[in-house]
Amino acid sequence: MSDALPLEVRELGYEVGGRRLLDGLELAVSGGESVAVMGPSGSGKSTLLSILLGLVRPDVGSVLVAGRDVVALRGRRLAEHRRKHVGMVFQFGELLPELSPMENVALAALLDGVDRDRAYDDSRKLLDELGVPVTDTATSELSGGERQRVAVARALIGSPALLLADEPTGALDETSRDHVAETLFAVPAARGCGLLVVTHDPAVANRADRVMHLEQGALAGAR
Numbered sequence: 001m002s003d004a005l006p007l008e009v010r011e012l013g014y015e016v017g018g019r020r021l022l023d024g025l026e027l028a029v030s031g032g033e034s035v036a037v038m039g040p041s042g043s044g045k046s047t048l049l050s051i052l053l054g055l056v057r058p059d060v061g062s063v064l065v066a067g068r069d070v071v072a073l074r075g076r077r078l079a080e081h082r083r084k085h086v087g088m089v090f091q092f093g094e095l096l097p098e099l100s101p102m103e104n105v106a107l108a109a110l111l112d113g114v115d116r117d118r119a120y121d122d123s124r125k126l127l128d129e130l131g132v133p134v135t136d137t138a139t140s141e142l143s144g145g146e147r148q149r150v151a152v153a154r155a156l157i158g159s160p161a162l163l164l165a166d167e168p169t170g171a172l173d174e175t176s177r178d179h180v181a182e183t184l185f186a187v188p189a190a191r192g193c194g195l196l197v198v199t200h201d202p203a204v205a206n207r208a209d210r211v212m213h214l215e216q217g218a219l220a221g222a223r
């Protein structure tokens with residue numbers, strides 16, 4: 001991992017539908033650190049994640065991911081940079097249900113050009129580390145919490161500098177939520193990456209090193 005911060009957002013501005021959704025937003029996430037972003041529905045949390053992923057282009061500002069401004073990258077170079085440096089966990093896992101957990105995780109590495117033996121070895125290690133039983137069971141047969149831990153493993157297979165999660169526990173019951181949150185928030189210390197989690201759930205947010213609120217287009221620190 002380079003010396004650059006996993007994430008450094010400067011002076012971000014974005015207007016959509018005639019509304020200034022993001023206005024001078026600043027955010028830095030260090031290696032080994034976790035940050036939770038909360039905020040009312042419609043405040044722009046998902047839009048912010050889309051901008052960090054390079055899927056939405058802001059009007060002004062820069063988004064340095066592992067030292068590179070993704071706002072200035074396009075097409076293949078943007079996709080390559082994202083694949084190499086960013087892992088993403090979605091609310092519903094977005095896994096391939098008919099594949100096994102190992103196949104789901106290994107696939108991400110195979111698509112990245114890693115050879116088969118190493119892809120499967122690394123996947124097995126990660127799933128073990130995250131407490132997911134390594135069997136040939138289709139991913140659709142797993143519990144919601146296990147599926148989300150597979151999604152975390154898949155996001156981590158390329159050793160990204162930055163791990164993003166959008167409501168990663170939003171579809172889970174309380175017990176699974178706690179288990180997945182515990183797994184997720186243990187990642188930065190164990191792997192040195194930065195973690196940014198968007199959540200409505202204070203019990204999840206409170207596990208982060210810092211909690212920020214998105215209000216009137218900018219992030220304010222709650223603690």
Ligand SMILES: Nc1ncnc2c1ncn2[C@@H]1O[C@H](COP(=O)(O)OP(=O)(O)OP(=O)(O)O)[C@@H](O)[C@H]1O
Nearest residue numbers: 016017021039040041042043044045046047048200
């Ligand atoms: N392409 C677009 N065109 C028009 N309006 C948009 C567009 N993208 C986002 N918005 C609006 O911007 C606002 C912020 O949306 P966003 O999904 O980022 O909010 P959010 O904080 O993630 O909300 P939630 O917590 O409900 O997921 C919403 O009012 C949404 O309708």
